[in-house]
Amino acid sequence: MVLVVDALDPKDKASVTRPEPLPSLAGAGRGELCAALTSVGVPDKQLRMRVNQLWSWMYVRGVPSFDAMTDVSKDLRARLAERYSLDRPEIVSEQVSQDGTRKWLLRLRRSGTEVAAPEIETVYIPESDRGTLCISSQVGCTLTCTFCHTGTQRLVRNLSADEIVAQILVARDRIGDWPDAVAPDDGRLLPSTERKITNIVLMGMGEPLYNFDNVKAAMAIASDGEGLSVSKRRITLSTSGVVPEIARWGGEAQTMLAISLHAVRDDLRNELVPINKKYPISELLDACRSYPGLSNARRITFEYVMLKGVNDSLADAKALVQLLKGIPAKINLIPFNPWPGSQYECSDWEQIERFAEVVNKAGYASPVRTPRGRDIFAACGQLKSESLKIRASARGGSVAQSGTAGSGQGA
Incomplete structure (x- = not known):
């Protein structure tokens, strides 16, 4: 049994313009999460708490997007989603x-x-x-x-x-x-x-x-x-x-x-x-x-x-x-x-x-x-x-x- 995920004809791919993907935080360590949160304006005094929130959602629950992080404010989720993704390979x-x-x-x-x-x-x-x-x-x-x-x-x-x-x-x-x-x-x-x-x-x-x-x-x-x-x-x-x-x-x-x-x-x-x-x-x-x-x-x-x-x-x-x-x-x-x-x-x-x-x-x-x-x-x-x-x-x-x-x- 073989599931081919990428089935687009190579000839068609040449004509498809894809936007440059956002950097993914999937697989990131705590230091990288801290840097990402800093880059979207999270205050220093909140960083540890926010890192722990993201860590739990990513590595305990396995969510594939920021939208699923229900205990994170909508504003912060939106700011993260503007700059980053949780895309896998x-x-x-x-x-x-x-x-x-x-x-x-x-x-x-x-x-x-x-x-x-x-x-x-x-x-x-x-x-x-x-x-x-x-x-x-x-x-x-x-x-x-x-x-x-x-x-x-x-x-x-x-x-x-x-x-x-x-x-x-x-x-x-x-x-x-x-x-x-x-x-x-x-x-x-x-x-x-x-x-x-x-x-x-x-x-x-x-x-x-x-x-x-x-x-x-x-x-x-x-x-x-x-x-x-x-x-x-x-x-x-x-x-x-x-x-x-x-x-x-x-x-x-x-x-x-x-x-x-x-x-x-x-x-x-x-x-x-x-x-x-x-x-x-x-x-x-x-x-x-x-x-x-x-x-x-x-x-x-x-x-x-x-x-x-x-x-x-x-x-x-x-x-x-x-x-x-x-x-x-x-x-x-x-x-x-x-x-x-x-x-x-x-x-x-x-x-x-x-x-x-x-x-x-x-x-x-x-x-x-x-x-x-x-x-x-x-x-x-x-x-x-x-x-x-x-x-x-x-x-x-x-x-x-x-x-x-x-x-x-x-x-």
């Missing part, structure tokens, strides 16, 4: 998998230097007792991991903090995850929990630690107890191994951590995850052992994609157990999700089970991640928006072509 397409996984291709606002608006993908994965939102932190990626389709899309730019938060707002809009909202009536799985988005994983497009400050600011908004209220214990940042930023992230952001490991030898990891050439396995694991707050209650998740004949031998399983010795850890075994042009195949299921048995016997939880959303290319790492860089000599910024959901291996 445009949904270019929405796909719903047979298993209930939902994927949105989102078109961001064009920045002042971009000749066209870049696009990203966001995925919602429902289970009976939880709902996980996989969000992106960059348009494209710099890491070129060979098993990941996202890595074949060159980096366009970092996402701003509000663009990261706005993915949460779009998802909550679409699945009816606000008070008194109506859930979609499409017969697909949604959790039985009161909140439909219970977990957030930074496992979409991009390497989040290469966009540290914006990701940190966005997760502060997501975890704010007076707003979206997602517990930091339910937020997981996944990194391919930006070693110098790992301890800083744990100390400042205090979320859960996942490591895209995928190999037990440097020579193989150099091929699969090229950042390993800069930060080899030994340095990466040293950073994990000193991760702030690490304990049996706050284990690190190690992600390990199962590639047939590449990293799936029983010797690899035994080496993995030895590598992680002394680190409170969970090991997620991820059946490889194929994508067009990939050089790899998924390990045979029997081999995955044998690999998991070795890890389990060593005392590590090693769930095999059930592929979700494969039919809409929303499975782990199958994200690619087709946004491209154009050569600096020919651009005033980045170009984003029509986004077709592709595939990769990081979500």
